Amino acid sequence: MRDAGDDGRAPLALRPIHLALVAFVATLPAHAPTIGAFAEAPQFEAIADTFLFALLLAAVTSSVVVLLRGLQRPRKVFARARVTAIAAAAYLLGTMGAVGLLFAPMPLPAAAVGAGLLAGAALPLLVAEWARAVAVPIDQALVLCAFVVLTASFVGWILALLPPSALVPVFCLLLVAGVVVPPVAARMGDPALPLARPADTMRRLVSVTWLPLLGFAVYAFMTDVMAHSAFGVVQASFLGGAVAALVMFGVCFLWGRTPLLPWSYRILVPLMAAAFVVLGAFPAGTFPRDASVVALYVFYIVLALLGCAVLLAVVRNRELPANVASGFACGVAAAAALLGQILSQVLTVTDDFAPWLAVLTGAFVAVLLVFLGRTSWNELVAPHESAAAEEPALAARSGTGDAPGGGAVGAAHGEEFEGAGAPDGSEPPVRPNASGDAFELAEPSMQNTLEARCAEVAAARGLSPREAEVLVFLARGFTPAYIAKSLVLSISTVRTHVRNIYRKLGVNKREELIHLIDGE
Known part of the structure; x- marks a missing residue:
């Protein structure tokens, strides 16, 4: 697993x-x-x-x-x-x-x-x-x-x-x-959740x-x-x-x-x-x-x-x-x-x-x-570039000042509730390149190294535990739809987490995020 x-x-x-x-x-x-x-x-x-x-x-x-x-x-x-x-x-x-x-x-x-x-x-x-x-x-x-x-x-x-x-x-x-x-x-007690x-x-x-x-x-x-x-x-x-x-x-x-x-x-x-x-x-x-x-x-x-x-x-x-x-x-x-x-x-x-x-x-x-x-x-009719096309939109909105605490607040106020985070997401779980597939076959030590580096970045930039979890998926090249299916979240919540991650890390696109995690 x-x-x-x-x-x-x-x-x-x-x-x-x-x-x-x-x-x-x-x-x-x-x-x-x-x-x-x-x-x-x-x-x-x-x-x-x-x-x-x-x-x-x-x-x-x-x-x-x-x-x-x-x-x-x-x-x-x-x-x-x-x-x-x-x-x-x-x-x-x-x-x-x-x-x-x-x-x-x-x-x-x-x-x-x-x-x-x-x-x-x-x-x-x-x-x-x-x-x-x-x-x-x-x-x-x-x-x-x-x-x-x-x-x-x-x-x-x-x-x-x-x-x-x-x-x-x-x-x-x-x-x-x-x-x-x-x-x-x-x-x-339960953790406090924003009211929607x-x-x-x-x-x-x-x-x-x-x-x-x-x-x-x-x-x-x-x-x-x-x-x-x-x-x-x-x-x-x-x-x-x-x-x-x-x-x-x-x-x-x-x-x-x-x-x-x-x-x-x-x-x-x-x-x-x-x-x-x-x-x-x-x-x-x-x-x-x-x-x-x-x-x-x-x-x-x-x-x-x-x-x-x-x-x-x-x-x-x-x-x-x-x-x-x-x-x-x-x-x-x-x-x-x-x-x-x-x-x-x-x-x-x-x-x-x-x-x-x-x-x-x-x-x-x-x-x-x-x-x-x-x-x-x-999946057949949607262009595979959809993941790359949505990334500038996510980055453009990442600096608009999301509510503190992230996920559920943004989703509760005006987010578009598309598809399911579980099996009914309509977006194809495609990756922008083949690096994710190569990573699946990589040695466990390589996976542990990437996760350790993501944990360091998350701690240094003040990411929440859920944002740190999403960050690992982003570093592996997965799209928000795939992340939603893997974590059983609504896709709107995943997109809110992605925007918060981009804002906190000070990046505007996936390549900058990868370079930051690689320490370049």
């Missing part, structure tokens, strides 16, 4: 907090392995759907509240910590209450609704604090999400093997371990996250539908999660191409969808046809991995308030899962789920192909 900043270049160091995150994910009530583990409970048929429906409905509502609060001035740290502690207690009470209701002597649907509303209202707050606590650059986020999925799949498989007498206490211990971190993380207009903030968020969150919504919708189907896919979800995680590990460690996110949507996701289509075309009852269910889960979980990784990267970049990014992502996923829950009830009479799986998979791939076709067309 390669990235520009020190944090991005360093391998992910697993810590105890990541094991607590595994416990949190493995005990999510809407997680397919969790549903499968309690499928034999006496009141499962009478309670499970009622609880999940109430939980998802409350989660959507709570996500909207978290999002709207995030668009306002941040609350004081002690107030946030108190609210998070209350949310953790409510989530524990609601989820443990639901587990107790599953083994009650008689069905209590009204109590299940109350437990679902309690747990669902607390869930977005816990997700927001978890995102703050484990936020890392995009390459590390992909590795972390793959590790969590792989380990959570293994934990879910173990839970499914336990008898009820052991299942309940083990599940409750994992549940407690998964909610300990958010109240502690909430005691740490809510419409501008949402536009920047959507520009960066729309495709990953669309994929995450597809995952949430279809896994909820599949959990009610006659496929027996709960067992397939264990294997599908493990395979998807191993695929992502291979992409990160063996391929290691930067930026990984656009490459994943151009190559990996269509490949996973093609595997499902090919295997599903075999006659019913054959091994390939049965394996298509696992392939479908791999496809959906890869989409979920990419969506979660983008969320962690966006929170880590601090371009947008954490509550805005987390509330939006959690709301989209909960709404999609709620629609899946409703659809599964409608289709219960016929159990005709198979066409929906293929239709929605094909619909997402169609959207992806349209997007890739548009970006490919833009």
Whole structure:
């Protein structure tokens, strides 16, 4: 894996907090392995759907509240910590209450609704604090999400093997371990971010996250539908999660191409969808046809991995308030899962789920192909000199007196919000010359020397940590569009950073910047 900043270049160091995150994910009530583990409970048929429906409905509502609060001035740290502690207690009470209701002597649907509303209202707050606590650059986020999925799949498989007498206490211990971190993380204050207009903030968020969150919504919708189907896919979800995680590990460690996110949507996701289509075309009852269910889960979980990784990267970049990014992502996923829950009830009479799986998979791939076709067309018709042509404009505006602190302020007041910093940037990630390609093949010592020199220049000229990170990309010859995709930033924010760098370094064009870094 390669990235520009020190944090991005360093391998992910697993810590105890990541094991607590595994416990949190493995005990999510809407997680397919969790549903499968309690499928034999006496009141499962009478309670499970009622609880999940109430939980998802409350989660959507709570996500909207978290999002709207995030668009306002941040609350004081002690107030946030108190609210998070209350949310953790409510989530524990609601989820443990639901587990107790599953083994009650008689069905209590009204109590299940109350437990679902309690747990669902607390869930977005816990997700927001978890995102703050484990936020890392995009390459590390992909590795972390793959590790969590792989380990959570293994934990879910173990839970499914336990008898009820052991299942309940083990599940409750994992549940407690998964909610300990958010109240502690909430005691740490967020860095002050410049306030932008809510419409501008949402536009920047959507520009960066729309495709990953669309994929995450597809995952949430279809896994909820599949959990009610006659496929027996709960067992397939264990294997599908493990395979998807191993695929992502291979992409990160063996391929290691930067930026990984656009490459994943151009190559990996269509490949996973093609595997499902090919295997599903075999006659019913054959091994390939049965394996298509696992392939479908791999496809959906890869989409979920990419969506979660983008969320962690966006929170880590601090371009947008954490509550805005987390509330939006959690709301989209909960709404999609709620629609899946409703659809599964409608289709219960016929159990005709198979066409929906293929239709929605094909619909997402169609959207992806349209997007890739548009970006490919833009790359063909856009002159490759566009990067060089925009440089004088950046340099000309670098002396106009940007607001102190840089990035988000400039983007919030009159910047043009084009394309996504993640996969939907319409500008081609071309480099002005072949030096970037040569640099990719250079010895690690040469890369370290360049980064060390950039760090010296950044410290001497008072660049912010984010500007220092962008400076390394500029020194390697990359365009703002490529930098935006690599760092998961909106392209308007990257351009603001570039203008600030030019102004602080006292240069007007790329050649002068390179000479300055070379010490000439």
